[in-house]
Amino acid sequence: MIKDKQIQIIETVFKNFQKQKNKTDADGITHIIDAGRYTSLERFEREKELIIKSHPIVVGATGQLQSNGDYFLHDLTGTPILIVKGKDGVVRAFLNMCRHRGVRLLEESEGKIKRNIVCPYHAWAYDTTGCLKAVFHEQGFDGVNAETHSLIELDCWVRLGMLFVVPNPELKGKFDIDDWLSEVYSITEDFEFGDLYPYHFTSETLDCNWKLVVDGALEGYHFKIAHANTIGKYFLDNLSLNMENKLHSTIVFPKRALEKMKELPETEWRLRQGANILIHIFPNTVILIEPDHIMVVSFVPIDEKTTQFYSFMLLPTEPQSQKDKDYWDLNAKIFWNAISEDNEMAVLQQKSFNGYSDTEMVVGSYEKLLVQFEILVDEMISP
Structure with missing residues (x-):
């Protein structure tokens, strides 16, 4: 992400501090999402053929x-x-x-x-x-x-x-892959990632629809509650910044460390040092850009109520010592502790919808990227 855009985002976060205090940080608009989209076999089959199998x-x-x-x-x-x-x-x-x-x-x-x-x-x-x-x-x-x-x-x-x-x-x-990923390139531009050495491959089967897992990644509204015992304390409560794109969404999760940048000149502001940057690469992959590495997670639907979840880290270089491995293993553990909490919520949602799908989800102003994703899915599978 070019430096001017990083500064703009950090300034927006600082402005949102006061807006949140004044309770003017949201437009209050709510959206309704039919829970049947997470239990329908007929819908799942269209999603798998027209989305998962038909896109990069x-x-x-x-x-x-x-x-x-x-x-x-x-x-x-x-x-x-x-x-x-x-x-x-x-x-x-x-x-x-x-x-x-x-x-x-x-x-x-x-x-x-x-x-x-x-x-x-x-x-x-x-x-x-x-x-x-x-x-x-x-x-x-x-x-x-x-x-x-x-x-x-x-x-x-x-x-x-x-x-x-x-x-x-x-x-x-x-497909023109570079056109397909152009919105992703605009975020990752000017970031230094190193050699991108793959590390710590992990896989898990989840008893939930694949879209519920994606939904959970696209908002920071849940951080203080769902992650209270893990990563929640490191992030500013409900101050995530949504960046809506045509295809691939981005959400910036500001850390408490970002507040310290107020004391520094803008030339020393570094977004990766004060926030985690999540990019949803449509349809089923999320990359989390952290200060010194990238986490990659993908969600592949097995059936309408089951998802295969797999992840790996992309490191700047191959670990050369036990100290290096211990450091990256700790990062992986922290990530997986938090992601397991997200996955647990998706499974609990699915349990509810399996028993009663004739209901709706209420989605608020802080969860707009979730709405954007679900609308895009609908457009992709429409006749």
Whole structure:
């Protein structure tokens, strides 16, 4: 984020101190959201096909593929995805299925391809660019060649230390990833992140709809209450700053440390040192920019009432000592203690809605980004 914008945001937070004291920090407008959107199977199926499978989603970290031939699998969307760093150093994504009879080519969740990807059924072989290299008894297959039967490729991009893939092969070539992420770039511009080394991969299955988890990330109204015993004491109560965009939302969570900047000249104001910056990368990923690292969390819907939640850290450099590891492990623990409290609230919401979905949520002025997200979801799945 360019320096002028950082100063503008910090000034706005300072102004909101007084507005909050005067109870003039909100417009008071409330919104109504139907709880049935979190329990409907028919709606979930449209969301999964038209949103999760049809847009660039984060499948992992660039650093998971350190060497040529390294690969990992991603099956959470329902599409069997193989992400591999080719012998030419290019990262690509393919459907993890043989072009002969559709057998899964690789079963280990991660590993290294030494030469070719070989089908365990009839030994059809593909190189790390997806090209068909060998057909067992090829004389039995007229018209089968590298041009017609190489692996089915998916759009795949390396951006911001993360790997983005569109799970639907029919949409290959439909997205300009840099245009898609332009709002994210405007926030991350001028921030120094280092090498973005991936660390502390964690996964958890949550008994709730995926949108409830996203909703919980898009407001700071809950911090003082839900996080009273963890991170709540470090942040200014209900002074988060919402930045509405067309697609990807941003919310700034000011820390108490930000108050000390009042005593410094503007030239020394640094937003990352006084606040956490959360960016929701539509549809299902949140990155939390902290002073010295980034947390990445993604929420993949399994069914209308179940979500697979996974996260990893992006560090400026690879930890070199036990002291380094202890430091980053402590940061991960603090994050997960807080995020578990958020997840617990989403699960409790789902329990209520499972028993009685003929109700509504009331969403207030401090939760506008939540409303923006839910409206965008509605637009994406409309006929």
